Amino acid sequence: MRTLYEQLAESLEQRIREGQLRPGERLPSVRQACTQAQVSAATVFQAYYLLESRGLIEARPRSGYYVRPPARGHARAARPEAARTESTPVAISELVFEVLDSTRDREVVPLGSAFPAPELFPLERLARAGARAMRHLAPQALTAELTAGNVRLREALRARYVRQGIAVNPDDPIITNGAMEALNLCLQAVTQPGDTVAVESPTFYAALQALERLHL
Template sequence: MTLYDDIANKLIAHIDNGIYPQGTRLPGVRRLSQQFGVSISTIVQAQRQLENLGLIEARPRSGYYIRLRPWHKPELPAPSQPSLKPSPVTGQELVLQLAQATNRAGFVQLGAAVPDESFMPMRAFQRSLAKTVRHYGKRAANYAFPPGLPELQQQLARRMHLCGSPVAANRILITNGCQEALSLALQTVAGAGDIIAIESPTFYGLLQVIESLGMKALEIPTDPQEGISLPALERALEQWSVKACVLIPNFSNPLGSLMPVERKQQLVALAHRHDLLLIEDDIYGDLGFNGARPPNLLSVEPDPANGNVIYCSSFSKTVAQGLRIGWMVLPERFFRRAEYLKYVANLAAPTLPQLALADFLAHGGYERYLRQVQTRYARQVDLFSHTISQHFPSGTRVTQPKGGFVLWVELAEGADTLRMTQDLLKQGISIAPGQIFSATQKYRNCIRISCTQPWTEQVEQAVAKVGALCAIPLAF
């Protein structure tokens, strides 16, 4: 046996024993050289041996990482079956407590879908921000009244074109994040007391918007892989006077579902038959794991300028959540109303972030960053899902998203995930209980896990603690 074979065997033993966990970075060649008392060239040969065995993989300018091994994935959660009855939104008070936990030092953040800064292109964006401060001076301090800065509108129009949705730059309204875009869309097309169809479960931020506007939510059965049920939606439209349907067709939150293209086409056709407004939240659309950006609803709308789709998105999940810069594309008949509502709400979106974001999109390598982060999130989701399968009770069901960074975990009937959430907060761990994703506090036996924290031993132990708590009878 050669010396590098011996080193390779020792490294394999370390991997098998969990000293080097799957998905983590293998120590650098200099450190391994010192650890085993051999030359760097010997370590390099041993690494090649492990790479040939499929145990490690090289990442550009980052070194070698332990590859994830094939494993049996848990079963998918069953499609939801909410009653097709409109109701006011209740039970959202807990959300602020969970949001505040994201700022606590030492907390393991598994609850809020807020990416760690290591997943964001911070250095590249900081260069654009510094350039903006140097070059724009007084302009950066002035208001950029609606619809927003032309430079950013043009960059967004270019990106929309790349996504298969050619739109004129002057049809883009800049907002304070996607949350405000959703709120403006609903205020534009509906009023207090009106019924809004939603996926079930759905993003709790949308539920808060519906609640704040005095509207009613109508939860529609939703499949964890393909999204909202079109037959159920059509039945609801025949029974109720629904003003709009708000949904996330691409990598939804919390299910991670991806609506197939043909179903998107069917949904748009259904909306035209029933004169239904579709409000699309596409905030996760850039985060598909296979590198191909799925089409949005706007791209399958036959007449986007006069159709039934309002498009909303932001860069909160891909550039920086603190930017609070989003945008929306509306049919012409709604644009002026939404523009006015934006002005009344807060005058304008902040100017400096708009200028910096326009520069970043033009020169910051956004597409290159996306390719890198898509791969990272795919690994993160796989790591978290694998760890859940190891530490959660038998029979636990977990979604299998093809993009985004959240997992929906379904426990046995009777599990009290709200109580679990409160117990875990005392231990410095946050999760999101399922009931906050429902207008009527359904899904009490479900949790959402965010996979946006860099994988460390502390994170792995936190996931294991959550799983252990799920198995305790007090959780039921």
Template sequence: MKLYEALAQEIEDMVAQQVLRPGERLPSVRQQHARRGASPSTVFQAYYLLEARGVIESRPRSGYYVAPGRAPTAAPEPEPSRPDGAPRSVDVSELVFGVLEAARSRRVVPFGSAFPSPELFPLPKLARALASSTRRLDPWSTVADLGAGNGELRRQIALRYQLDGAAVAADDIVVTNGALEALNLCLQAVARPGDTVLVESPSFYAALQALERLELKAVEVATHPREGMELGALAAALERHRPAACWLMTSFQNPLGSLMAPDKKQALVGLLAAHGVPLIEDDVYGELYFGARRPALAKRYDAPGAQGLVLHCSSFSKCLAPGFRVGWAAPGRYARAVERLKLTTSLAAAMPSQLALAEYLGQGGYDRHLRQLRAALMGQQAQMLAALAEHFPPGTRVTHPEGGYFLWVVLPEGADALALHAAALERGISIAPGPMFSAKREFRNCLRLNYGHPWSTEHAAAIATLGELIRG
């Protein structure tokens, strides 16, 4: 049991035993830190967990109090997926484009959005870094840094890899226009039309779109909603299909929020290396963890046996600067191939954005921002989970991720997420229906909800409305 879980259980026991009574104020985070030695992060996580369970409630500018009445029990976790494992062509783009277009409107509650709220990012500081770095721009750098990207930014990224225990040289990093370009370039470097690629089930829709565009076949592999892709099912798929690549989100997968344990990531890399299959590691949510430390990268285990077969991709879009569109790839043995593909497609990522991010990272405020962002997301997750427990019908199952900003919701049998999507839009609410996360258009009774926006009475009312629509 983790420290925050133990603290939460202790407080819940005190409430059950009437040591702490309804309406009574809990010790502040500062008091818990001073008396118990627990870190503020641990206390916040415990309080957020108790809030999600309905044991306590937060009152603005006042603190946390024992709830006057217990909220409904949190929904159970979904079952692991069980896809048929057959290779198939992909045709999801029209559905995806339609859903994403609806989610962009400011007039809708953005539960279907792919991004957290821009209000959570340090945009004024980034603007100052942009202005400062542009004033000092070396004209020759706009030519010298084409292709792989700005040297200082790549150095800053390499330093973060080192902190995460992964040995990646700055020269082996390719800066891209967001993580999506990095992922697409890596896919092109290892696969050819007609090849098969292994993906999770449910899978990130942009991965499916990339396979569709490149005329690749998808094999969906059984995936646990908390622990990620099942390695036994992966081993069977490797033997059966001899794929060109495996595209996974090993930390806070979209849409499930699943997180592979470090030993499982190590086993994953070893298994793929034994078959000579490259791993495209999509790690755009890795910094959005709620625990004490960043989850280990699969890239960390890319030596010596894997021989550079892990192509790690990430970006600043989900955790710092979405509009800057700066991502990167650390493609291992495929670094030069990815760099050349970059040169022959978009040539380079925008230099002012690269310089601004290099300056911001050099100032040392990034980790402070990330701590604030994680705390906000934890609180917003707790509020959404509590609302779902109150308003969604019996039989609903919901994931409980340890990071990221998505919940995967499995509705009772017979529910139609596509019909719910249309009905919700008419009431000013966007959701992401389950079929957009499957090459086979499965998960008809599932949806993904985004809790990456500050909670409000409008959001609470929208969850209540969704519950009414589901109940019919």
């Protein structure tokens, strides 16, 4: 029995073979295809990947999927695409949200998501630990660390740097709510809109979203 993505791929392939989708024509976006075919984003992605592997469509950066022109002959071998050296604007958020939206489907294994499976969280133990901590929490502690973070933690970090031979003033460390807040603070401190930032490829999608938001 054919899977949903195979059925969708075959339907699109037939439209391409019959000329309903012409060479160079843009395929529906993932979101549009989800609505039209009443399937998940993951199903659409799998169908597009299958058509791409068959040489029928091609992905264009920040633009979508397009019908590939027919091959002009088999005598000339395809040359590998030259590495890109110029900087390009970042436009990733729409794709990220489409991928993350697919994680709502319980049939999907979210390999495109940075979040672990919900069933892996020890929710009952976390609830007990949270309740136990709240019973011993002084009310003033709720606002005492709103600036640079917990003093003891900052001092521990400073001592660690000192052991590595790095001189750090007591007020230098800043405790953030996570890696993304730290990354955003760093980018805002050393860049301005329009600057070029070098990143690895592939890289963490949320880092690209931070660049996009800051117009880098």
